[in-house]
Amino acid sequence: MCGLFVAFSLCLVSCDGGNILVFPLDGSHWVNMKVILEELHSRGHNLTVIRASNSWYIPEQSPLYTSITVEMDDSMEDFFDVYLDEQLRVEGASFWTFLKFTKLFLSMISTAHEMWAEAFIKIVEDQKVLQSILDSKYELMLTDPALAPGLYLAKFLKLPVVLNVRWITSGEGHFALAPSPLSYIPVPGSGLTDKMNFIQRVKNFLFSSIGLFQQKFIVEPNYFAVQEKYFEGRFDTISLLQEADIWLFRSDFVFEYPRPTMPNVVYIGGFQCKPAQPLPADLEEFVQSAGEKGVIIMTLGTLVNALPADLADEVARVFAKLPQKVIWRHKGATPSTLGNNTLIVDWMPQKDLLGHPQIKLFVAHGGTNGVQEAIYHGVPVLGIPLFFDQYDNLLRLQDRGAAKILELSDLNADTFEQGIQEVLHTDSYRMNIQRMSRLHRDQPLAPMDQAVFWVEYVMRHKGAPHLRTEAYRMPWYSYYSLDVLLLMLTVLTALIVSTLGVFRFLCCRRRKKSKSKQN
Template sequence: MKVMIEELHARGHHMDVIRASSSWYIKADSPHYHTIHIPQEPVFEDIFGEFLDINFKAQQESASALTLIKLAKDMFSMMSNIHYLTGEMVIQMLEDENLVKYLLDAQYDLVLTDPVIGAGAILAKYLKLPLVLNARWNIGGEGHFDIAPSPLSYVPVPGSGLTDKMNFMQRVKNMLFYSLIVFQQRVLVGRHYNAVCDKYIEGGCDILTLHQEADIWLFRTDFVFDFPRPTMPNVVYIGGYQCKPSQPLPAELEEFVQSAGEHGVVIMTLGTLVKALPSEIADEIASVFAKMPQKVIWRHIGERPSTLGNNTLIVEWMPQRDLLGHSQIKAFVAHGGTNGVQESIYHGVPVLGIPLFFDQYDNLLHLQEKGAAKIIELANVNRHTFEQGLKEVLHQDSYRENMQRLSRLHRDQPITPMDHAIFWVEFVMRHKGAAHLRTEAYRMPWYAYYSVDVFLFLLTAVGLLMFTTAIMFRFLCCRGRRKIKNKQQ
């Protein structure tokens, strides 16, 4: 949310940012906001590290049913632990009388938070403030499924690897994945937050309802990228809101890029959570790069690949946005994170995707379905598959043409996604909420929402009518028979 906070600050708003003292990315000091520190041990990085090791192993090996079950168990355990620790952090905040007094006295206009963890939503409820959510994801999965009609017949569940065109067995798979999401959200994760709600929120609450009560939900996606689906009035689509025109590269990097000549440059990065691939896979990839006529810029931290060629520049950090906007960049080898996918669309650069975990496969699948990317799963990455995939993306014109078509569609908007996002944040401030855009469906019990009670009532009414009609016919028939019998006598 750093990009949005900087923009809000530039427009004259004042912000307090609550951060764990062990936060990876949120700086303790900033000219754009005042920081409130919550003491916390640096445990999250260790948790993700363990999960990455398990995930790599599962994808590299021929995954048996037992391996997959163990992976699912470890993933659920990791997610539960993260949300338990977050719940403990909320308790720590609400037990701090000085902090609570400061938060109440500050007279904030709203709470802007990421719904992937539940702390911000609980805090907004406790402080009785309007709530704006800034992410597509929540504690259990994808936010649309919490607030909008989501027919499983054509709305794929993230993680299922499905598109909006499903046959019967794929619809069965989609239903099973949705069941796992519901289990994770309501049973595995939600209980940690619900216990906090019961203790500190008058009348109690649950985390799902808190998210459904949000005034505005800023979704970092749009329908250039996403599959069409039902939505709601308080969902604001801001896909690519962090994207900006590229800036000039540092002199040394610009010189390297220009030295590629007509062949151009390939860039590769697997995001901030993954510093390096296993050495055997990195060596395979490096050997392919070494044979290419293109120059390569590769964000790689760790042991230097033994097969690295002279055409490949290894860096610990790269100006990804500025590189993607450079005319010399011909392809982007990426893991499929949200930022990278949206920036590749904005700049029109085709993608060779190596998804690792979470939403990355689904993100890349959206691009592949639109003809703008090719996916190679980690388990299938070797010298042959990587070279074949990279050459396909580089030399088949359809990939670049399709991505540039998506770029034109994405850019053809009346206002920029950032301006759209800021307008709705300020709208909530001006009107102290946006309850008129929020459906009241979440207040309904499930049987009323799905009209099960109406169906049973109508079924009962029809049954009674049919039963009454049958009784009447039987009565009239019996009476008629008696009259005939009396006449005959």
């Protein structure tokens, strides 16, 4: 075991610095992509990042990388605040209103893919940019497949692909790659666990069908023009995902439900987590002033700046009544009910705060990064899921007794206060999350070291085709062995018909002989 560990460690430093082309996704996805880039840069790799001219978080100038900027006019920066307002407005409304809202949301998804399909075209049609990319002789494409342009550009450039992934163009990555029995593997968005009764399995199947519909009719058409003009042969976005050499999967089985997986999936859940660093002096002073009562921190992530004003007032009113101090990331108008114990900030060092011994509770929206950091540092969670995967993330914590979910539609002063008091004063929440923390940390190699090893592995070997499944080359009827089943049924039917025919022939012959004897 020791020899294996030493050999693995030597492999980590055996790759000379290479040229890596990075096609990230903005928002919180960039936050964790940047963590990997920092580590790759520290090991001598040259990085080039493709970014939009109107990017929210990805700067054009950086000591970590050079950038290629794609001019884009449309921005979806305000979408999530509008989405939140609309979601609150339709809560409890009619089913048809809900369907209309869902249609608008799917339209937004389609628009995002359309924008980035056009960005791919701009890159390959700009001869100066394209020649610069070709001259750089990149050895690898590192991309986030929640949007697909990185996959198409890698295929166009014939580069090996490493995915920084949990979410793909429509759903969770496992469902595109690994066998996923719907009898015990919950589909994202279903709100189910791995223990389902019959009705829940029906619901799980229906949600799976929605994902397939979204991919085929909402996402895929946006890339038809790209496929026809710049590539030969028939393929789709899912087959490009399945062609990827390595999947750096931002999850692990302390958090995820057990399920089948594939050899080119590397689990790096919590790779962005590190021991807490000292807080800025003013923040440390505020935290220490809480005394033995401790501190509560609250954030709704990078995509939502603030709750609607009336809800923010209710939240602030509850915080003002608590004996704990509160640090709240809130970029909206200051609530009129704000108490002296509450510090409002535009940004907080979330990882360092979660690792501080004074932190008693994390009020969070349930994004993957925040959930994994809460597990790493062992802080119980009161979850307020807003959209996307957030409910399912929090459900996994709640199912393990480490969090409590408070639905946005049920959020008011009373329910919020009850939720805080329950998680704060029920010891099992902290005990369960700390147990998860111990399990998560008990690994032979840090998740970040695994991530870097496999990136460099693909560079050293110019891909990892021996780890890829051949399933993506098969038509769907072959994948599910329907052609084999059809052959077997045909043969069985032929045998039965032949047998019946022989018996009928023998019976008829016998009757004829009997009649002849009688005559």
